[in-house]
Amino acid sequence: MTDPRLTPLAAALPATVPFTGPEALERRLGRPFAARLGANESGWGPSPRAVEAMSRAARDAWMYGDPEVNDLRAAIAAHHGCDRAHVVVGEGIDGLLGLLVRLTVGPGTAVATSVGAYPTFNFHVAGFGGRLLTVPYRDDAANPEALMGLAQEAGARLVYIANPDNPMGGMHGPETIRRMVEAVPDGALLVLDEAYAELAPEGSLPEIDPADPRVIRFRTFSKAHGLAGLRVGYAVGPAPLVAAFDRVRNHFGLGRVAQAGALAAIGDRDWPREVAGRVAAAREEIGRAARAAGLRPLPSCTNFVAIDCGRDGAFARRVLEGLLARGVFVRMPGVAPLDRCIRVTAGPETAVAAFATALPEALEEAGPSD
Template structure:
């Protein structure tokens, strides 16, 4: 039979970057009572955003504005930058896909950290790029010095860094990120994933007007704004770089409802501040739960806490599986040495009580490392 797809497509594994909680429920025959694995915000969107999306839903017979004019203007005004420095897309995942399509051809090199956000790697593989990996530092931070050295040696098309980081929750200070941007080879685009920027300490984020032709900064409404299901995010960069997204993006990819919700969410900064404060308090609660049960919580600048289980990946996987079967959805990093951890998204007090009960029972079932 004549192959229907390209050699590249046929060479790709039949896999997805993430297995969703819905798939796990179907597979395991259970219903999760706490959803703490996907770094969603249990606090939800601003009520004003919900109201705006509900109103827009009645006009869903219309396409959303393909130029996203009002939203780009609002994002630009919020950050104090020119609207030409903003592109909007279907979540950071969608924007990363467009960037890889723009920058990478088959065989082109891309550098990232081993164990960093896997969807970026998924896009690179899908366009035939060649991934090159740098290990995390011993303190579970992405190794900016090693990444820069690798970039100088290989001159890759893209260098991916997340700050704050997923899956560890760690962060670098603004000066270190700015130095990386300035020292990177000019032909290498720094893909700076700032999905968790709204939770980060102020000294972790370079000034938003740090602009270079080869620097792109990705922000989202999925995390602190509580709109993960709406699929909307944006990227900031110099106008001549940002304009390239218009060549490949799905111009009707961001729905009318998502645009309305993002506009309203952006305008309600008081709700955002309340959410961030709630997340910070909940992070502390999760850290105390980990410590009460002999796990080591990593410092976090995100809406999740990574917990070192004290053993290897097999030990952490056993704990993860035991927690899942007790109806609490969490995740863990998939690559050593980060796979010694479980990762728990912050929730409300009831969610945390369910998690603590499941964790205590899981630890009793699994036993200590090496048991």
């Protein structure tokens, strides 16, 4: 039964959620996972400086966080070499994407993305009545030309791309992204989700003028910084657009503990680099395990590896179920042809070892290979 007081838009929305959390799966399984490698969290944890800052802030948690997020915004602006007028901080990239969609998308507004790209963005577009238009991936990567062609043709307000890519793990070079920015149609905005930026190879990210009105970039403390459970993300973009977030955001939504943890994290330049090194080694290890099982790991610029299971989505799903049953939490892309893959987070050694042990068993259980 639906509540009769919902708006027509809210009443028409599906009750589904973008992702099932590992805790819900654990409750169904009746035991905790041995390896938590499904949500692209950073198993090496946050910077010790961030842990200490959060512990200290816990005692001060009786005070609301600064609604202007002054110190953290200043630190982020300094990190990006721009003025803080270009920086908005919020409850993860998810929360900020929701606000951006709210600001720019109304009933019927066209929005362009890729088939199989980030479901939470689609969730927000649907949630505000937008019209989601898609192009397929090409060679397991978002197709910049097709995206921009569609945006032009459909008069899309937003064009979404994740770079590095989620769920496939590859990335487009700086020149390609720059060409995308140049191709943004009048009245449109490129939504550049760089959640995995800190894990990308040196020199692989585009230089973009924060004042460029054609693009807004999103970053997060959830991946390389190991603070997914703190929920802090930010966007860097043109000042008038960034200022507009103040019209709709939950001004006291970013608590004191969250601000303190993120501030300490961005102050520790070494930790994300150290994590990036461990991630690279873990990706190698996951690749080895995949190849040993006769599967093909895709190249990755992120903290996960998509593994091509070589058959269709139903087969990959059986492999994934086999891994879950063995206490190894992984996820997989939601739609074909990406869903021939499973997606494994680059985590600490013991977790990756548990995956490597479970994979051949799960594969065998999934059925004979062709």
